[in-house]
Amino acid sequence: MQVNIYFCAVKQKNIEHRSTCPISTALDIFGDKWSLLIVRDLMFNQKKTYGEFLQSEERIATNILADRLLLLEMGGIISKEEHPDSKAKVLYKLTTKGIDLIPTMVEIILWSEKHHEVHPFASRFARMVKKDKDGILKQIKQGLKSK
Amino acid sequence: MQVNIYFCAVKQKNIEHRSTCPISTALDIFGDKWSLLIVRDLMFNQKKTYGEFLQSEERIATNILADRLLLLEMGGIISKEEHPDSKAKVLYKLTTKGIDLIPTMVEIILWSEKHHEVHPFASRFARMVKKDKDGILKQIKQGLKSK
DNA sequence: ATATTCACTTGCATATTGCAAGTTATTTCT
DNA sequence: AGAAATAACTTGCAATATGCAAGTGAATAT
Known part of the structure; x- marks a missing residue:
């Protein structure tokens, strides 16, 4: 949790790059046991919301899910949008980078x-x-x- | 470190599979920041020994390297062989599964x-x-x- | 108006990582 | 042959990340 120059609280995770190797750079973004499962659910399983990701059989913890969604967003792989059905819901989507x-x-x-x-x-x-x-x-x- | 039925100390890491999803199964083996860097070094950089992996620019810690080599071996991705030059060295190779x-x-x-x-x-x-x-x-x- | 849903957050115990300093078996140097 | 160096790890410990259970606050359904 960081604060930007307008003193408006902003969530941020800076992704450090260990080297300019493309494999290493990729792992800096999705090198863990959970991130690509979220991508999988978005890509193949038509899941789009926090609640839907939670229900996947691998049983991700709620705090880890929140953390990985933030990391994937910071990594440019997913983006958040308003859910058409309800303001209480958040709709997650793959970006072009995610689709790639x-x-x-x-x-x-x-x-x-x-x-x-x-x-x-x-x-x-x-x-x-x-x-x-x-x-x-x-x-x-x-x-x-x-x- | 576990003990087998012959009471001979054997290093082992059991890889748990969280589901039968192929992505999840793959991440159970190489879903971390380091494993695929070792695979990279074996696959593209002609590195074959512990010492050579250590020298990569991402600077893996010695204990983590030892741990990941064991995990990759347990996962069937690499195997150990005698080094032709010296008994003090160990030669790591990609298995067929690793080459795949x-x-x-x-x-x-x-x-x-x-x-x-x-x-x-x-x-x-x-x-x-x-x-x-x-x-x-x-x-x-x-x-x-x-x- | 009340209960429920939804998307998180928090606190805390446990597990994993990273760093520095060993250790042990070779191998090279003198 | 003995001493120093090399190779592949191991160990101890502090810092960080994970996993679980419970809680929060806004929006929606009843």
Whole structure:
């Protein structure tokens, strides 16, 4: 929690970059056990609110979720918007930078599906991607852009 | 540090899987700030020993390095071998599972290069990948397999 | 007007990280 | 052959991050 020059309280997390290596820079933003699960929920599971993220089966703690949402926002991966249904709700969206993580996320899924026992949905998805990767990537991107 | 049924001390880290989601499963193995930097050094920088990993510019602590090497080994991503030059050295290698992370790593590099200021080497690499992704992926794979 | 939902925040115990200083087994130097 | 250096860790401890349970305040539903 920091204060800006207008003395208006502003939440901020400065992301330190350990080096100019692109892998290191990426990990500075999403190198933890939770951030990419939020991205996953936004990207593949049509989740958009704090409450929906909380319900994911990995059971993220409320304070950690709040912290990671802030970090992802500071990292330029997600943004907050007014929820059309209610002022009490907050709608989270992937930014362009967040949407650009689609290929990375898909490769992680392919790798994990190859080497671990995963949910049948994941295996089916992997099969589809192997048939037509570019098509699926575009489809996911379109689904996110329209919203 | 655990003890196996033969009462022979064995180092072990059990990797817990929070769900059967492939992203979550992957993060259970490499979801931290350091693991993929070790993979990077093995994959792109021809580093193979504890001492070489220590010298990377992100300055990993010695105990964390030892811990992550163990975790990566338990996760099936790296393996230890005798160093041909000396008994005092240990040679770390990517397993097949580790080599299979090439596409994920390359996508992270492409994403990071697009959205951050990174080292000129990374920009040059990104340009090459954009010209012939499949070719570069194969080339990297070949370079790792032969060793 | 009251209860419930929603998005957080707070306090505190526990776990992980980071730093500096060992330790032990080689290997190199003299 | 003995001493110094190298390599790969380990240990102790302070600082930081995580996880859990309970609380808060605004907005909405009853």
